[in-house]
Amino acid sequence: MAGPLSIPVLISGPPGHGGRRRAEPVRLGLPLPRGAFDRTDRFEIVAPDGRRGRAQTTPLQQWPDGSVRWMLIDLQVDHDGSPVPAEYRLVRSQGDRDLRDAPPLRLQRDRHHVTVDTGAARFSLRHGGAFPCDRLRLTLTDQRGRRVEFTLSAAVVESSGPLRAVVRVTGRAAGPKPGGLAVTARLHFFAGSPVVECAVTIRNRKAASHRGGYWELGERRAILLRDLSCTVALPGERTGELYCSVERGQPLEACGEHLELFQASSGGEQWASRNHVNRDGRVPLAFRGYRLRAGARETEGLRATPVVVLSAPDAHVAVAVPHFWENFPRAIEGSTRTITVQLFPMQHGDLHELQPGEQKTHVFHVAAGRDEVADAPLDWVRSPLFARATPEHYCGSGAVPYLLPSDRDPHASYVHLVDAAIEGDASFEHKREAIDEYGWRNFGDMYADHELAYYTGPVPVISHYNNQYDAVAGLALQFMRTGDERWWRLMRDLAAHVVDIDLYHTTEDRSVFNRGLFWHTAHYTDAGRSTHRSYPRVPGVTGGGPANEHNYSTGLLLHHFLTGAAASRDAALDLARWVVDMDDGRLRPFGWLAPGDSGLASATHSPDYQGPGRGGAYSIAVLLNGFQAGGDRALLAKAETLVRRCIHPGDDIEARHLLHVEARWSYTVFLVTLGRYLDLKAELGEIDEAYAYARQALVAYARWMATHERPYLERPEELEFPTETWAAQELWKAEALAFGAKYGGEAERDALMARSRDFFEYACSTLERFPTRTRTRPLVLLLSRGLMNGYVRVHPEALSAPRGPQRTFGSPGLPFEPQKARVLRRLRVLAAVLALAGLAAVLALLRAV
DSSP states (O other), X not given: OOSOOEEEEEEEOOTTOOOOEXXXXXXXXXXXXXXXXXXXXXXEEEOTTSOEEEEEEEEEEEOTTSOEEEEEEEEEEEEOOOSSOEEEEEEEOOOSTTBOOOOOOEEEEETTEEEEEOSSOEEEEETXXXXXXXXXXXXXXXXXXXXXXXXXXXXXXXEXXXXXXXXXXXXXXXXXXXXXXXXXXXXXXXXXXXXXXXEEEEEEOSOOOOGGGOOOTXXXXXXXXXXXXXXXXXXXXXXXXXXXXXXXXXXXXXXTTEEEEEEOSOOSTTTTOGGGOOTTXXXXXXXXXXXXXXXXXXXXXXXXXXXXXXXXXXXXXXXXXXXXXXXXXXXXXXXXXXXXXXXXXXXSSSOEEEOTTOEEEEEEEEESSOOOSSSSTTHHHHSOOEEEEOHHHHHHTOSSTTOOOGGGOSOHHHHHHHXXXXXXXXXXXXXXXXXXXXXXXXXXXXXXXXGGTTOOSSSSOXXXXXXXXXXXXXXXXXXXXXXXXXXXXXXXXXXXXXXXXXXXXXXXXXXXXXXXBOOOSOTTSOOGGGTTSSOOSOTTOOOOOOOTTSOOOHHHHHHHHHHOXXXXXXXXXXXXXXXXXXXXXXXXTTTTTSOSBOSTTTOBSXXXXXXXXXXXXXXXXXXXXXXHHHOOHHHHHHHHHHHHHHOOTTOOGGGGTTTOHHHHXXXXXXXXXXXXXXXXXXXXXXXXXXXXXXXXXHHHHHHHHHHHOOOGGGSGGXXXXXXXXXXXXXXXXXXXXXXXXXHSOHHHHHHHHHHHHHHXXXXXXXXXXXXXXXXXXXXXXXXXXXXXXXXXXXXXXGGOOOOOOOOOOOOXXXXXXXXXXXXXXXXXXXXXXXXXXXXXXXXXXXHHO
16 A cells, blocks of 8 residues: 555553563554555554554454555553653554564464464363363352362364464363353463463353343353353462452462452442342342452452462462452462462352343453563453554544544533533442442443433332443544543443343344343333343333344444454354344244345334334444454344335335324434435445435435424423433434535525534533433433534534435335234234135035035
8 A cells, every 4th residue: 555654552550550571462453544555464553662562453344445444553662661651653564673582472273282382371272171171170160059160172273473372262071061052262362471460251042031021140041150260270289379359459479278259249339239139039248349368367448450370399370360359259269379360250159040041251461471461460440551553543544434523623611511421420330339230130231320310219210221322332433532541441341231131132032032132221210120131021121132222332343443342343244134033024023924124124103114214223323333244244234224114215204203202202313323324325426326325315304404493301290201301312313414514505505504503512512501411311311412513613624515416216115024024914914815715615504404
């Protein structure tokens, strides 16, 4: 590709100064301008002092011209540990001269064996051997107390390079195990390092029974465990000295011959919150914080972030567990020969319940030798360096549209509203403390405090947000606009939670549910035993399950691009498959009677409404994300099918009754998604009939909006719950009108943009007057829906777009008939035919008599 490329990369240590680092593994995802970099180019990292180091690059997405759009960068960084960002530069490689020597990372593989030699340690992954690798052993204790070991049944190298390799391994129980249990792990190996990063995922593959549409703890197909642990041992029969540092900043201290660290609860003031009820409706947590037993001494504390080291004269092992206390209950035990990480610890006063279709990924680091990145072994794991590009690079790359650095946003009131999410007592991190949104099932999710508005039970309401309006995407966008690590942490934690807990990880249920995303907790009710599955068994809650009107994957895809997390990409693809499957009438009951699409992917508010609404909008958006994640054009074609089903350039818009707010407000979501579809088609250079169809439909509805729409809160009598959220929802109108201005003609562009600005400014000024403006739902809407107006004000040229071919699409014709309606109609016909046949048979008998 033409021209040199130099990208500033800012790297900082943790708050409070984390000490000097030597060759610390660091990775980050970077967007690249179109045409700037291809898959064969290589990079180097240049430190502030001019020294050059190797950079490993992995393309994650490409532009339509084949150049790289998103690239994952692996580095090994020397750093003084200061929290003040130091500027490194990523430059095109000029060959291997002057590069710091990096020990080679070598992989050898055959059908049943993968060997990884990092230069500092050697790991063997052998079929039938220990799981997840020869240095570690995973064991499970079931509810009856039976101990089960796992062996390795498959190993797949997902990626490899000079600095890091990832191997995905699958485990098989070496004895009886709970039915439906699946265990996998992703192992990250680093050149020149004895450290392996382990991400062990345990999944209940069974389908839930969800009788009556309720999804609660105590389900008969749940898996109950006493313990799940992973053990690392000194090689041979060696014994060593045991050391532990329980919290950040504490030195390693000798622990005698035995260590037990048990994090029983979060350690917060609300540690015994109703948020932690079990299947019996009780909170089983034994005490606040952690308990450490080391030799003859016993101490207590609140929040542990431990590193445990076992050292012999000629061998060393160590373990560190990021987010140890946040994912309670957790424990670590050590002896003179082994260290055991108890992922679901036996010390907990209850069985650990894994709901049907639920999984949990446990991340920990193991050093199978002397780790020298920081002064203390594995100290860098619990206080890692943080690397990012500048906001100018993220926004200027063009990889994410309509993105403007926050300090260049012309709307100061909007920026002020958004900043409440990371600053002050209303910040998302601070809100976690209100209901103790911690523990392995809860950590990462947001507290849905807006549900307090009409809640009448004991406070605080226990309500989970479950990524409504794609909070992950909003957090990722604000991170790129600011470079602020607080946004990045929130995005990372929420994405991990969504992937594990909010998705329904089964293929054994009905197609309408398999791989789906669970809704937020039912409005204005306490979650009770429903955890993050929406529907507690309480009066007023009718039950349900995953459905198309709550389906978001843009944030998961951005998380994958920014971090390289393969699990987030896999989840985005699964959600796209869910859309395809739920709309496949062949997979539905009575599919034989009424083949064809079911309409479940495009319905909004009721199965019979197949017009523009959020149901179709979210399905289309998820299909577009699936296409961008994997390049499957069948997903793009399915998205275009839904566009034609839901909207037509010749629609009788008045007949849609779009001003019936409670039932039809979300047509604006559909128009915004239609704008995104048009952007993608223009980027692909596909200015075809499908493009012309969508453009004409969008502009027709935008013209109608400009004349007929007014703010929701000006007619509060039409709203069931007139809260601050309705002010934030005006941002959908502003964005839809901006897309109308972009894809309409020049003659009406100014008028449509003026109406767009009216709704944007109304949303911001009205929210400023609400004391509840910092509640979770309006904040999440602000994170991602307020960006386009600021961008086009600074870059008015972004409002130009190809008009495409001139087509006349006539009248809409007959509306789509959902499969359920077709089945009922044909059953009535069949019943009439059978009745006539029966009558004919009776008449024939009478004649015979």
